[in-house]
Amino acid sequence: MMADNLMQSPENWTESQVSTWLRTLCVKEQYIKKLFEEEVNGLVLLTLDEDSLMTKIGMKFGPTHMIIQKRNELFNSKQNSQQNAKPTRSKKTKLQQKNNSKSLHCLASSEVPSGQVHARDKCASEESQTPQQPCILTSKENCKPRPFDQEGIDLIYVKHRVLQPESGAFDLISPCHEFKSFAIAAELDRTRLQAKFAKEVLKFATGCMNIRSNGTIHFGVMDSKEDTGYVHGEVVGIPVKDKDIYVDALDDIEKCFSTDKEHARHCVRPPRFIEVMDRESTAKNYVVEVDIVPSVYILKGKVHAVLLPNFNEAANKVQYEKKAILRRVGSKTEPVSDSDLSDFFQRVKERDAQREEAEKTLVLSTPFCQDLGRKLTMLITSGKKFIENDKWFIFITNKFKPDDLSNIEWLLNMKILSVFDFDPDSKISGLCSKYLEHHAANMHSLQSYSKSSDRSIKGFTEKLHLFEQTSWLFCNGRSGFKANETPCDEMTWIKTRMTLLMVYVSLICKHILPKGSLQVIFLLTSPVEKPLLHTFYGFFTEMQGHTDIICICESETNFQRWQSFAEEICGTETVNNFSVVGMKMSHINATMQMIQPVKACAKKHLPVFVKGTCLLETNREEHMASLEILTVAKKHLPVFVKGTCLLETNREEHMASLEILTVNHCDDTSKDFINEEKANIEQQFYRGGRVTWMNFWLAEHKYVGEVIERDAYQDVSKLLMDVLKFPL
Incomplete structure (x- = not known):
């Protein structure tokens, strides 16, 4: 009788038929009653999403996710039946198009409260009658994590891009990474959220500190336990109503470490909030990240034990677990077993030495000077x-x-x-x-x-x-x-x-x-x-x-x-x-002006009586069209990034003791001048005179033969090569 009652198309269901269908899914009666009171019929059911069920109806994540998934499966199965009956029909409804554009998510049992797991097991036979819709996987681009432990970094993550997989300690300096989706916890009240956040951060931090490895824990990134609609390391973000909740959560450091509290405080950096951009939504979500930096000068000779916070629902308060010594093992944080404890303490000096060596060899390489x-x-x-x-x-x-x-x-x-x-x-x-x-x-x-x-x-x-x-x-x-x-x-x-x-x-x-x-x-x-x-x-x-x-x-x-x-x-x-x-x-500015046509130059300079220059305005020049005006060429100096900058006259005059060569220094040198002067320049050089830049310029442009090497050439050459090999 119940099956007959639901045979018609879902969009035509009444509120009572929607309630009947929800009972087949073992949804709690309080939610069914609430949906009935909100006049959720079949047409409304097809427009619901997880956010509306959780925020308007007050449902938990588990049943919300199941209802949306079963709704999609039901609708798709009905549409498939209709398409088989009418093969010529190719037009899709708006809901199909919407559903096909998104991945279907299957809730992992570890994320569902125990009572709901039991309810789903009880209905397993009913669920098996409905064919499972496969999750839709789309190709997802990789992305780089935020630079480790750097202040003032302003970047964003793009939703559905993928960070590299969680990792263990590599060279102690390259950070290991751990991901937490935190989707359910982010919606908890302040006390429960802070307890959950502090537990995950301090567990990870203690593991990193005890093996002396840098690390970053990311909240809002899918971990390996998540549904197959996502991939490991996929950026999704979490809503952050108040950043102070996360910052203040780490005040638990004082209660979680019975000794060396200040050491832990120095190693655990404040939370960083990286915005997640989603072109399909205006909602503002973040990935929350915490860096761990266990410097050897702080932790030398130490092994840290931690009491992790946990919100006890029965007692309705935060309680602290038994003290534990943790370490990173591969991509996980695990307690040191009793059998390994003695060896772990004995190897503290070895780990300190490894960290100290890693910090010493951390050479801040000079950035590549791109042209x-x-x-x-x-x-x-x-x-x-x-x-x-x-x-x-x-x-x-x-x-x-x-x-x-x-x-x-x-x-x-x-x-x-x-x-x-x-x-x-x-x-x-x-x-x-x-x-x-x-x-x-x-x-x-x-x-x-x-x-x-x-x-x-x-x-x-x-x-x-x-x-x-x-x-x-x-x-x-x-x-x-x-x-x-x-x-x-x-x-x-x-x-x-x-x-x-x-x-x-x-x-x-x-x-x-x-x-x-x-x-x-x-x-x-x-x-x-x-x-x-x-x-x-x-x-x-x-x-x-x-x-x-x-x-x-x-x-x-x-x-x-x-x-x-x-x-x-x-x-x-x-x-x-x-x-x-x-x-x-x-x-x-200087580099671009060199590649712009001469006629487009915005400013021209004329020499004046006092040997400075004055600006020739464009409108003044246009009034003197019958004159050919010769202007003073601007001087350009090369800069570190291989572009050029302008050498202003007043700057040049303050460096009178230097002979400054500019990029365009010899551009206007005539061949007549070269022919007249090169003999004098070479003669002076052969008589033991000082080598000037003009000697090299003439040789480089083939106006004279190759520069003759004097006896001191080898010594100077060796000195320069040593400087290049071993920069100061």
């Missing part, structure tokens, strides 16, 4: 000597620092179609205000920068003067504007403004400029927020690849957040190849 100047030049010019005249540029940028605003001459010389500006104050005190001192630009908001359906592309470009003046698009509000375009937070921007921006991105890439004639430059001058990341995703999608997208960022910290997101889109190698990181704006 950033050449890399920037190659990316901008596509391997040519100068920037192509017919190439247009789009800049996406955020707030500029005051020092950077004094080095934007290169931007003034670029052929800019549009600027996507995420600094609301740009018109008042930022890049826009500086740009307007030299060029005209059209100001737009996201709302005003849209094309009506009845207007052609040509009409749209003519209306906005797209190819005549730079379009300045304020992407997150504009301060001091009478229309009151106020900035908004990240989540509000994603909900209300992201769609408008994506429409314009699509319009440019598909209709306004052909592929290959546009280059998009992300100029990141301040911390990166989500709207910028979504903008990158929009351009990458519409431009069908990364070839014409470049990222320029001086700060490694700002770049890390960008990098962690971009790598998920186009891979680590691509992001590194098309990013210029660590180059100062002043160096970018």
Whole structure:
């Protein structure tokens, strides 16, 4: 009779039929009654998700997960039956499409309370009648963990990316890793949550300290006990209502260690909260990480025992387990058995020696000096000597620092179609205000920068003067504007403004400029927020690849957040190849001006009577069109990252005792001068005169023969080679 009552399609069920179906799953009566009172019929049942059942109905994770899974299986089985009966029907319902886009999760028995495990066992025969829907596995990209024990790191994890598997102690310096999903515990009340968090952290920490190995424990990352819908190490994140709950939880260190409390406090770092980005949701989740750093000077000669906290439900309070000595064994933390205890204590000195040696050999290797100047030049010019005249540029940028605003001459010389500006104050005190001192630009908001359906592309470009003046698009509000375009937070921007921006991105890439004639430059001058990341995703999608997208960022910290997101889109190698990181704006300015056509130079300098220089303004020069004006060439110095910087006259005059050679020092040297002077230079050299840079320059450019080696050459050569082998 019950089976007949449920034969019709689930979306047509009444509240009573939904209740009947829930009883077949052995769901507790209190939940069934609550759902009945909330008028959950078949149609409503098909729209429910785990969050609504847990937050609105108050159900626990176990039955919630089971209901959603069984609902999906039931619906899919009904649809399969209908498709078999009507093979020509190919249209899928919205719910099918939604279900097919997500992995189905099967709850591990270890995560279900004991009473619910019994209920599920009791209904095993009924469940076996329903065919199990296989979990849908999708390919998932790897990601790198946060740099170990480094302050000021601003990065994000991307949901469903995968960290490397949990690991044991390797060389004591490379951290071992342990993952905890923490999905259920994160929803507990403050007392229970803190007890659970402190237990997991201090258990892991004690194991690391006793074997003297660095380590990181991650909460919000799937561990090996999780459901097959996820993979080991998959980033999912947990909701963090109050970060202080996690920080204060580690105050239990004082109660958990009877001796050497301060030692443990020094080794256990405060929790770090790394935001998890999910493009399909606006919910803010985090991975919570704690680093363990057991320095030998703190722990030498010590073995630590810990009393782990545990919330006792019967006593309704936190109690402490029996004191235990723990150690890391492979990827797990285990107690030292009684039979191994004596040997473990005897080998303390050996472990200390290993840690001390590891710390001594931890050489902070000098970072590879990449030729950033050449890399920037190659990316901008596509391997040519100068920037192509017919190439247009789009800049996406955020707030500029005051020092950077004094080095934007290169931007003034670029052929800019549009600027996507995420600094609301740009018109008042930022890049826009500086740009307007030299060029005209059209100001737009996201709302005003849209094309009506009845207007052609040509009409749209003519209306906005797209190819005549730079379009300045304020992407997150504009301060001091009478229309009151106020900035908004990240989540509000994603909900209300992201769609408008994506429409314009699509319009440019598909209709306004052909592929290959546009280059998009992300100029990141301040911390990166989500709207910028979504903008990158929009351009990458519409431009069908990364070839014409470049990222320029001086700060490694700002770049890390960008990098962690971009790598998920186009891979680590691509992001590194098309990013210029660590180059100062002043160096970018000088390097870029060297590859811009001469006629585009923003500033020219004239010599004056007092042997200084004065600025030749563009409008003054235009009034003297009948004159050929010779200006003073700017001097450029090479910098560490292989770009160049400008040598200002006042700086040069303060170094009068030095003869400073610039990158372009001999560019204007004539052959007549060389022919007249080279004989004098060589004659002076052969008579024992000092070697000057000019001797080497003449030899390098083949104006004279090879430089003759004097007797002291071998000694000097050996000295230089020793310096290179053994740097100070």
